[in-house]
Amino acid sequence: MFDAAIVGGGPAAMSAALNLKIRNKDFIILAGTDKVTGLSKAPNIENYLGINNISGQELISIYEKHLEEMGIEKKNEMAYNILNMGDYFTINAGNNFYDAKTIIIATGKARNKLLDGEEQYLGRGVGYCATCDGPLYRNKTVAIVSENEEGEEEARFLSEICSKVYYLPLYKTSFTTNGNISLLKGKPISVIGNENKVTSLSTSEEKIDIDAVFFIRNVLPVNQLLDGLELEDGSIKVDRSMATNIPGVFACGDCAGKPFQIAKAVGEGNVAALSSVKYLDKNMEV
Missing domain, CATH: 3.50.50.60 (FAD/NAD(P)-binding domain)
Structure with a gap:
């Protein structure tokens, strides 16, 4: 049983992982494929404070080196479904299943719209x-x-x-x-x-x-990931602590809405991790 499961592999997910590591929590990162973030396609980034004139791929390399130095490993497995078991969650990642006390969703934003009939026949073909x-x-x-x-x-x-x-x-x-x-x-x-x-x-x-x-898909539609997750304008609805309407579930980055910026994703990943830690510590006291 993990303290937290991070679903996603982009800047928000990596930021959340870093802060969970610093807080000595046991977690797993289900990063999916290397296509999960569009950051790698950015030719030049000029609006990220402290780092100027850098490509998206170079920035990703800096992030991943930081995680490696901290002993954090991403799993190239995609979460297809999250089941709310009451006091914990079970994540279906293909042939593997993982249990976690909290969830941090950082999947990014699906760029392609659902086809006509796709949602209607989910589970029926x-x-x-x-x-x-x-x-x-x-x-x-x-x-x-x-x-x-x-x-x-x-x-x-x-x-x-x-x-x-x-x-x-x-x-x-x-x-x-x-x-x-x-x-x-x-x-x-x-x-x-x-x-x-x-x-x-x-x-x-x-x-x-x-x-x-x-x-x-590179990014699974968020409304198919966890039953009962509240959306707003097609994104996951969160409060300032990055908490969703489901206790123990947090969301950050592009999946939590505009603006779709790296700085926002990194900051929200930080907040989501700290909120997860606070939730875990509070429930351990009960």
């Missing part, structure tokens, strides 16, 4: 983790719409248990299909189904009949 839910569609036809290379491994896994796998990459790739995997072109438009389940996926090129579709 729409999923975000093929490893988790793929066995439900054994010997059936499925599709994967992926924003990064992780989808390729998921496609190979599904090809072993499903009769047909369609793969639609939203990035440049040289992925070579084989066996029962077919590569799709174009852009996804909508998820179509009947009252009970998904029946097809519509793209800009064609419509294919499927039993399920898995979306492999």
Whole structure:
């Protein structure tokens, strides 16, 4: 049982981790993929106090070196679901499950909007983790719409248990299909189904009949991460202590709303960690 689980791997998450470490708390960082933050694409940063004319990738390297020097390790695992167990939380990270007394959500902001039908058919043919839910569609036809290379491994896994796998990459790739995997072109438009389940996926090129579709995203939509989490204008609603409407759950960085700035993310990560520590210490006294 961890004192805290940090979901995310960007500046806010790393700032939270640093402050939890300083406060001697036991925690885990589920950082997802290296695509979790758009900071790496910034060519030049001029509005970060004390550090001028630096690229986003250089700044990330400075952050990661600091964490390494502090003995902090990020896990390249993505949290797909957080379950509120009452006095603690269970995080589903694919094949692994972790328990934590508090949660700090620092996933960043999903840049792509949900497709029509995506939220409507969640759990009825729409999923975000093929490893988790793929066995439900054994010997059936499925599709994967992926924003990064992780989808390729998921496609190979599904090809072993499903009769047909369609793969639609939203990035440049040289992925070579084989066996029962077919590569799709174009852009996804909508998820179509009947009252009970998904029946097809519509793209800009064609419509294919499927039993399920898995979306492999760089950032999971926050409203799919934890049931009952209150949102405001599409972001997680927090107070000045970065507390959400769920006791023991804090949020920071881009997922907590505008402005989408590095300095804000780092500061909010600090506050979220200190608020988590205060929450833990208070509940230990009870």
